Amino acid sequence: MTIKQYDAVVIGAGFAGLYMLHKLRERGLSVRVIEAADGVGGVWYWSRYPGAKCDSDSIFYNFTFSEELYKKWSWKDRYASQPEILEYLNFVADELDLRPDIQFSTRVKEASFNNDIKHWEIYTDTDETLIAKYFISGVGCLSTTNVPPFEGSETFKGEQYHTGRWPHEKVDFTGKRVVVIGNGSSGVQAMPEIAKEAKELTLLMRTPHYVAEARNHPLSKEDQEKAIQNYEDIRDSFSTTPGGIRMFTTGKSATEFTEEQQKETLEHVWTTGGLALGSVYPDVGVNKETNYVISQFVRDKIDEIVEDPEKAKMLHPDYYITTKRLIIGTNFYEIFNEDHVNLLSLKDNPIERIVENGVALRDGIIECDVIVYATGYEAMTGSLLKIDIQGRDGQSIQDKWGDGRDVKTYLGLTMENFPNFFMITGPQSPSVLTNMPSAIEQHVDWIDRCIEYLEDNNLQTIEAQKISEMKWGKQCDDLANSTLFPHTNSWYTGANIDGEQRGFVIYVGGLNNYKKICDQVADNNYEGFSFEKAHANVVI
Numbered sequence: 001m002t003i004k005q006y007d008a009v010v011i012g013a014g015f016a017g018l019y020m021l022h023k024l025r026e027r028g029l030s031v032r033v034i035e036a037a038d039g040v041g042g043v044w045y046w047s048r049y050p051g052a053k054c055d056s057d058s059i060f061y062n063f064t065f066s067e068e069l070y071k072k073w074s075w076k077d078r079y080a081s082q083p084e085i086l087e088y089l090n091f092v093a094d095e096l097d098l099r100p101d102i103q104f105s106t107r108v109k110e111a112s113f114n115n116d117i118k119h120w121e122i123y124t125d126t127d128e129t130l131i132a133k134y135f136i137s138g139v140g141c142l143s144t145t146n147v148p149p150f151e152g153s154e155t156f157k158g159e160q161y162h163t164g165r166w167p168h169e170k171v172d173f174t175g176k177r178v179v180v181i182g183n184g185s186s187g188v189q190a191m192p193e194i195a196k197e198a199k200e201l202t203l204l205m206r207t208p209h210y211v212a213e214a215r216n217h218p219l220s221k222e223d224q225e226k227a228i229q230n231y232e233d234i235r236d237s238f239s240t241t242p243g244g245i246r247m248f249t250t251g252k253s254a255t256e257f258t259e260e261q262q263k264e265t266l267e268h269v270w271t272t273g274g275l276a277l278g279s280v281y282p283d284v285g286v287n288k289e290t291n292y293v294i295s296q297f298v299r300d301k302i303d304e305i306v307e308d309p310e311k312a313k314m315l316h317p318d319y320y321i322t323t324k325r326l327i328i329g330t331n332f333y334e335i336f337n338e339d340h341v342n343l344l345s346l347k348d349n350p351i352e353r354i355v356e357n358g359v360a361l362r363d364g365i366i367e368c369d370v371i372v373y374a375t376g377y378e379a380m381t382g383s384l385l386k387i388d389i390q391g392r393d394g395q396s397i398q399d400k401w402g403d404g405r406d407v408k409t410y411l412g413l414t415m416e417n418f419p420n421f422f423m424i425t426g427p428q429s430p431s432v433l434t435n436m437p438s439a440i441e442q443h444v445d446w447i448d449r450c451i452e453y454l455e456d457n458n459l460q461t462i463e464a465q466k467i468s469e470m471k472w473g474k475q476c477d478d479l480a481n482s483t484l485f486p487h488t489n490s491w492y493t494g495a496n497i498d499g500e501q502r503g504f505v506i507y508v509g510g511l512n513n514y515k516k517i518c519d520q521v522a523d524n525n526y527e528g529f530s531f532e533k534a535h536a537n538v539v540i
């Protein structure tokens with residue numbers, strides 16, 4: 001076993017880990033990033049399924065901390081595809097010369113806080129122990145895949161893929177019968193692409209979802225130049241808007257408009273495309289009447305597009321729109337007009353098991369050559385809970401969060417009993433409701449400023465107080481309970497895994513308000529935290 005010492009160890013080389021490394025290195029600290037893949041990219045390294053794209057407008061889906069870096073990159077399309085985002089992150093890693101400090105093909109297995117030396121000991125699957133004062137998680141909130149434990153999956157004779165762990169080589173669906181399980185963003189993006197090749201495509205759908213039109217298109221030279229000129233504005237949107245991104249809005253409730261006006265506005269949003277159905281009337285998440293207007297508009301659109309009225313009805317979502325992440329798609333509803341595309345609801349006909357020639361539903365077997373699991377992620381907490389991280393007195397995150405069902409954090413960034421441990425895009429932060437790079441920049445900047453404070457004040461540790469966690473948890477709960485979110489089972493509540501609510505683990509007050517709170521905590525000398533003074537040099 002080799003032992004190495006760094007000022008900071010960061011897990012993950014996606015957006016979060018790359019920026020954290022850059023910031024801390026600029027501060028003069030020695031940093032090691034540990035990454036399981038053999039390249040940078042995080043979730044964009046793994047999610048190579050056909051049609052994989054980001055649902056934020058590409059011009060917002062980049063770092064803005066460096067004007068120089070920002071102005072060197074232009075996106076090709078309105079929505080960046082997975083290969084292009086991966087190219088962007090490789091470009092960032094090269095421009096900032098980050099690779100020398102990233103250890104690829106290595107997993108963090110375990111980590112524990114050593115109270116004697118007040119440092120973290122981090123163990124990898126390459127038999128190394130890394131000792132670090134600061135330990136930072138950039139594991140992402142949608143990175144550990146959810147593979148439902150269907151009985152018999154090992155007996156299937158065909159091919160099986162999960163959208164979040166797609167092979168590097170192209171999967172050829174030509175002439176094959178394909179079953180897709182899941183119709184979240186991944187399934188919705190993949191199916192129209194698979195339908196182009198497959199002999200037969202069947203969606204096994206548990207819950208119908210709202211899918212808005214993406215209206216993707218190449219960005220013109222003019223669009224690209226405008227994005228570069230608008231640097232200040234785009235940077236500003238990161239911290240001044242609830243989602244870290246500028247979106248079309250009337251600024252008013254739907255109830256303030258006539259039916260005709262609503263229809264005109266929603267038609268405009270539908271034709272322009274994108275996530276604006278979720279921003280056009282800002283009270284969509286709290287006002288049932290507004291919510292109904294938008295939800296019904298989408299149901300009517302489904303009826304217009306899907307020719308078979310029975311299929312159209314099956315595709316009608318019935319939860320409050322935006323209480324699950326709104327999906328944007330291209331030709332999703334349209335594929336159900338093609339003869340070789342089938343739709344089966346699992347509601348009254350659930351999956352019983354996988355068999356050697358297909359998927360056995362209660363009412364019979366759907367024979368197929370390929371099964372695509374578009375079944376999402378163990379969202380928010382899954383990746384952290386996979387690692388055995390132990391804070392003071394051997395307390396693990398699993399213990400602290402009661403097997404992951406009772407998340408406790410302060411600001412979604414830190415935890416009591418876990419000194420000098422920081423989470424980027426952790427649970428109880430607003431990250432998954434935002435444009436992810438915006439949330440990541442804010443989190444990393446806050447952590448970097450906090451570390452500067454510790455170093456400047458000769459402090460050895462910072463640790464959230466229990467009372468701060470309790471207050472933060474209550475603040476998150478109170479906010480969530482004032483909205484329509486908790487009415488819906490979703491991965492926001494963890495209910496996508498086994499249908500059981502785990503508690504709402506997102507700060508729903510918006511990135512702009514969250515940033516103000518975090519900044520205020522820092523301005524007030526990190527109120528709500530405890531500190532330990534540095535003693536003599538630590539000898540390992």
Ligand code: NA7
Pocket residue numbers: 142148163181182183184185186187205206207325346351374375376377491495496497
């Ligand atoms: P999502 O949005 O979690 O979607 C997963 C889909 O898989 C969804 O339709 C689920 O149905 C379905 N699912 C999950 N488990 C099962 C089981 N056991 N049986 C049948 N169907 C199941 O994941 P995505 O990868 O599409 O998107 C994740 C995020 O990544 C997305 O929001 C973007 O931000 C990017 P359910 O709705 O739970 O009934």
